[in-house]
Amino acid sequence: MTFKFSIPTPTGPLNFEVETGTSLLFVGANGGGKTRLATKIEELLGETAHRISAHRALVLNPTIPKIAEQDALLGLRLGYHGEGASIIHRLGQRWKGKAATLILNDYDYILQSLFAEQANTALDTHRNARAGAGKTATATKFEKLIEIWDRILPHRKLDITGDDIQTFVADSGVKYSAAEMSDGERAIFYLIGQTLVAARDSLIIFDEPELHIHRSIMSRLWDELEAARPDCAMVFISHDLEFVASREGQKYVLRDYDPVNGWTIEAVPDDTGFSEEITTLILGSRKPVLFVEGRGDSLDQAIYRACYPNWTIIPRGACEEVIHAVITMRANSNLTRAACAGIVDADAYDATEIEFFRKKGIAILPVSEIENLFLLPSVVEAIAKSEGYLLEALQAKVSSVLEELFVQAAIPENQTPIVMRYCRRRIDRTLKKIDFGDAEDVAMLAADYVAQTSGIDISALAKMASESIQESIAEKNAPELLKWYDNKGVLGIACKAKGTTKNLFEQWVVRALRNNIAPELSDAIRRVLPTVAPS
Numbered sequence: 105m106t107f108k109f110s111i112p113t114p115t116g117p118l119n120f121e122v123e124t125g126t127s128l129l130f131v132g133a134n135g136g137g138k139t140r141l142a143t144k145i146e147e148l149l150g151e152t153a154h155r156i157s158a159h160r161a162l163v164l165n166p167t168i169p170k171i172a173e174q175d176a177l178l179g180l181r182l183g184y185h186g187e188g189a190s191i192i193h194r195l196g197q198r199w200k201g202k203a204a205t206l207i208l209n210d211y212d213y214i215l216q217s218l219f220a221e222q223a224n225t226a227l228d229t230h231r232n233a234r235a236g237a238g239k240t241a242t243a244t245k246f247e248k249l250i251e252i253w254d255r256i257l258p259h260r261k262l263d264i265t266g267d268d269i270q271t272f273v274a275d276s277g278v279k280y281s282a283a284e285m286s287d288g289e290r291a292i293f294y295l296i297g298q299t300l301v302a303a304r305d306s307l308i309i310f311d312e313p314e315l316h317i318h319r320s321i322m323s324r325l326w327d328e329l330e331a332a333r334p335d336c337a338m339v340f341i342s343h344d345l346e347f348v349a350s351r352e353g354q355k356y357v358l359r360d361y362d363p364v365n366g367w368t369i370e371a372v373p374d375d376t377g378f379s380e381e382i383t384t385l386i387l388g389s390r391k392p393v394l395f396v397e398g399r400g401d402s403l404d405q406a407i408y409r410a411c412y413p414n415w416t417i418i419p420r421g422a423c424e425e426v427i428h429a430v431i432t433m434r435a436n437s438n439l440t441r442a443a444c445a446g447i448v449d450a451d452a453y454d455a456t457e458i459e460f461f462r463k464k465g466i467a468i469l470p471v472s473e474i475e476n477l478f479l480l481p482s483v484v485e486a487i488a489k490s491e492g493y494l495l496e497a498l499q500a501k502v503s504s505v506l507e508e509l510f511v512q513a514a515i516p517e518n519q520t521p522i523v524m525r526y527c528r529r530r531i532d533r534t535l536k537k538i539d540f541g542d543a544e545d546v547a548m549l550a551a552d553y554v555a556q557t558s559g560i561d562i563s564a565l566a567k568m569a570s571e572s573i574q575e576s577i578a579e580k581n582a583p584e585l586l587k588w589y590d591n592k593g594v595l596g597i598a599c600k601a602k603g604t605t606k607n608l609f610e611q612w613v614v615r616a617l618r619n620n621i622a623p624e625l626s627d628a629i630r631r632v633l634p635t636v637a638p639s
Contacts, residue, residue: 107307107337109148111141112366120354122307122337127330127353129340130369131388137361138341142311143203145339151191154181154302157208158312162290166269166282168212173220180213180301214297215269221301222246223266245300252296252328256321260289291316292325299329302336309339314347323350345416349384357387376439377432382418386433389416392443392638395429397422397474402614404474408447410617411630415445415638423448424536430464434639443638449473450587451529452569467634476586477629478598478613479509486628487601490616505601510577512597513589519573522590526569527562534560 105124110117122128132138139158146153171179178185183198199206222244232239246264253262262282263270269282271289285293295313302308314322330338341358342348348355359368376383386393393416398404400419408417420429430446433439446466453461453468461468470480477483481502488501512518538556543549569588576585586594599609616622617629 105305105337107149107152109145111144111369113369114362114365118367118369122339122354124305124337125334127338127340127351129342129348129351129353129355130358131342131345131348131355131384132358133343133388133390135361136343136358137367138343138358139204139311140361141358141367142309142339142341145307145309146203149307151181151303152305152307153309154298154306155309156295156298156311156313157206158315159205159207160294160315161207161209161211162287162294162316163209164211164215164269164283164285164290164293166215167267168215168219170219170223170267171216173217173224176213176216176220177301177303180210180217181303183210211294214294214301217301218244218246218249218297219267222264226266245297248300248332249293249296252332253292255328256292256324257289260285287316288318292321295325295329296332299333302333304335306336307339308333308336309341311341312343313340314342314344319346322347326351345385345388348388349381355380355384357384373438376436378429383439385416385418386439386442386444389442391416392445393418393433394636395420395426395433395444395446397426397447397449403610406614406617407474407477407629410620410626411633412636415636423451427461427464427466430466434465445636445638447634447636452526452572452587465637465639467636469634470583470632471586472588472590473594475592475594475598476589477632479506479582479586479594480628480632481506481582482632483625483628484598484601486622486624487598489624490622491602501601505597506580506582508597508600509582509585509589509594510580512591512593513573513585514577518591519570522573522588523566523569525590526588527565530565531560531562 107122108120110119112118120128130138130141142155142158146155171185175185178189181198182189182191182193183196183200184193195201195203198208198210225242225244229239229241232241250262250264253260259274261272261274263272263279270279271282271285272279282290282293295310295317299308313326317325326340338353340348340351340353355372357370357372359370361367370387372380372384372387374380376386378386391414394408394412395418396404396408398419399421404419405417408415418429420426426446426448430444433442433444444465446464447469448461448466449469450472458468469477471477478487484502484505485498488498488505493501534557538553540549540552543552573585573588576582576588595610596606599606602609602612604612613625616625620626
């Protein structure tokens with residue numbers, strides 16, 4: 105089955121088609137008209153649309169009075185189950201005339217639908233058994249709900265009877281009312297229930313599907329719900345870029361909404377040079393994009409998001425990938441609306457390379473790896489101050505931490521891997537610049553190779569790196585040393601400024617930067633990071 109509808113835009117109607125078993129996703133910031141779009145689609149599709157509001161009450165009452173299944177379903181879909189109930193009642197009864205703003209309170213109807221369906225299915229099974237028909241028992245929707253629940257939350261169990269719902273922690277056996285479940289658990293139960301009781305061949309519209317759901321289970325939940333209803337199509341309307349980027353389906357960005365001209369909607373294109381996920385992040389953000397090295401672990405993300413709050417941070421792995429991302433984004437006509445910049449780690453770049461980066465809008469960190477920021481003297485001082493160190497005690501603490509850095513860096517076994525990594529990177533960088541396009545035969549290719557690689561003096565590279573490290577140690581120059589030193593043990597030294605373990609220190613840093621509970625630390629890091637400008 106295909107669902108078709110048209111949405112008004114400033115340039116005319118935009119047509120959409122969604123097949124059952126597939127999804128359509130919209131992402132937009134606040135003010136983009138997300139809920140208005142959800143109500144518009146519901147209005148256009150009439151009875152075939154089943155909308156779950158972003159404004160939803162999550163009061164779960166497992167002992168709700170039981171009513172007939174058909175009455176419960178009418179109440180859920182229309183807000184009214186009296187004589188003559190029809191689609192004309194939905195706006196006034198279900199939405200009270202406030203389709204975009206009402207806090208929807210339909211949890212009771214979901215539970216009543218599920219209890220009634222369970223009773224009717226159990227009665228059919230009982231009659232079949234009494235008649236000796238030998239028919240296989242049909243799974244109730246409650247049983248399907250429990251199966252999905254167990255795959256998403258295996259530690260939390262549900263016990264559903266004919267008139268009550270209780271929950272308990274796996275292996276404990278101590279039961280309590282489902283009404284006392286957490287917001288997240290009640291939200292999961294609600295969404296599973298809504299999905300299961302939606303009418304066959306419905307377009308299910310989820311407005312803000314990520315509300316109250318922990319990110320760690322988001323993907324599993326929606327995989328399960330999409331799989332549970334292959335007879336339906338789904339529309340997701342969200343402000344969560346990462347959620348939309350992670351899902352399969354047609355994707356659009358809501359740029360703006362005007363009550364007169366409608367929605368400004370932009371399709372997420374396929375031919376951008378980026379993955380669909382990255383393209384969605386770029387187009388869905390109202391901020392300029394900052395590409396950085398790394399894989400996006402929690403510490404990297406905390407640093408960049410705290411220090412560049414007006415940017416959308418996108419990790420791109422190695423230096424070359426950052427360069428490629430910046431160049432690709434600026435060259436792509438589909439992405440020119442969004443500005444971007446990049447940041448790469450320090451790597452003993454020469455003046456020519458630094459100028460190349462500058463022209464491309466790429467800044468260079470003052471250290472070889474982002475973790476090294478925590479051993480820059482001003483940052484160590486900020487960490488120590490957060491622990492109450494002052495005056496002479498503060499200077500003594502900073503000196504002792506930095507001295508441990510110098511002692512560790514002076515060990516030959518620690519220097520050799522750093523020198524080797526530097527040489528490998530320089531060789532790799534040189535080889536990637538080699539052009540064999542003019543070679544017409546094997547002999548010319550061999551000659552070109554020799555000519556273009558003969559300038560790589562590995563011994564000189566190693567000597568320069570080694571001498572730079574040793575000189576910075578001898579001069580007690582921590583900022584210079586940290587441009588070279590990329591030993592993963594630096595956080596194990598920095599944590600001593602706080603008097604804690606490496607793991608606890610990293611957790612504290614993430615909390616401090618996200619919540620600004622140590623403003624001196626945030627300020628110290630911002631001061632040493634490069635200034636970037638969108639272009």
